[in-house]
Amino acid sequence: MTTTSKQYYTRTAQVLHWIMAIIFIAAWLIGFYSGNFLSYDVDGSFKGDVISLHKNIATTIIFLVVIRIFWRYTHPAPKLPDTMSPMMKGLAHLGHLFLYLMLIALPISGCLYSWSAGHPAPVLYLFNIPQLIDKNPDIMAVVKPLHIYLSWFAGLLVVGHIAAALKHYWIDKDNILQSMTRQK
Numbered sequence: 435m436t437t438t439s440k441q442y443y444t445r446t447a448q449v450l451h452w453i454m455a456i457i458f459i460a461a462w463l464i465g466f467y468s469g470n471f472l473s474y475d476v477d478g479s480f481k482g483d484v485i486s487l488h489k490n491i492a493t494t495i496i497f498l499v500v501i502r503i504f505w506r507y508t509h510p511a512p513k514l515p516d517t518m519s520p521m522m523k524g525l526a527h528l529g530h531l532f533l534y535l536m537l538i539a540l541p542i543s544g545c546l547y548s549w550s551a552g553h554p555a556p557v558l559y560l561f562n563i564p565q566l567i568d569k570n571p572d573i574m575a576v577v578k579p580l581h582i583y584l585s586w587f588a589g590l591l592v593v594g595h596i597a598a599a600l601k602h603y604w605i606d607k608d609n610i611l612q613s614m615t616r617q618k
């Protein structure tokens with residue numbers, strides 16, 4: 435990396451990245467737990483409480499991603515190091531684009547899933563997102579599997595993202611992980 439190129443994300447971008455990472459991973463694990471290990475027949479209202487927690491955490495992503503995209507456009511990311519091949523740089527950019535798309539598509543599909551099932555989309559136990567569609571089994575038949583498939587795709591993307599960051603830190607020994615953790 436040349437000394438003239440910017441090497442670190444802004445502090446705001448870093449804070450947004452790590453807060454959203456924690457929320458995303460927590461929402462993913464709670465959704466996975468509820469969807470695959472709990473059933474209404476056996477676990478009664480506990481499953482309802484766990485899904486509610488999943489929604490109350492995950493809906494915050496909708497608001498944060500708007501701020502994040504605005505910040506990304508107004509504060510460009512540091513350049514990737516010249517030690518990376520053009521193909522790896524292209525893959526990294528594609529991976530980041532898909533991660534952004536998942537940050538938009540997962541909360542939207544989740545809200546559509548809840549509304550179409552006749553349930554609200556609550557935010558931090560404070561208020562509900564205005565319901566844009568009514569209960570509708572036909573829509574639910576589409577958005578339920580969509581939310582589940584997207585969540586699995588996003589899970590794989592995040593695992594790949596973390597693996598790539600650790601490879602840059604331990605094997606390539608470049609500045610990429612530090613660009614999201616430090617200012618100097």
Ligand code: HEM
Nearest residue numbers: 461462465466468469489492493540541544545548555585
């Ligand atoms: C970053 C955002 C989100 C992530 C990462 C996420 C992830 C997940 C995952 C991993 C599952 C389990 C999939 C499976 O069954 O294998 C799930 C289920 C579910 N999600 Fe989300 N989700 C997000 C946002 C939302 C939102 C905003 C809502 C609604 C407001 C929502 C509603 C649901 C519901 C109702 C289920 C079914 C749970 C069950 O059947 O027990 N999700 N989600």
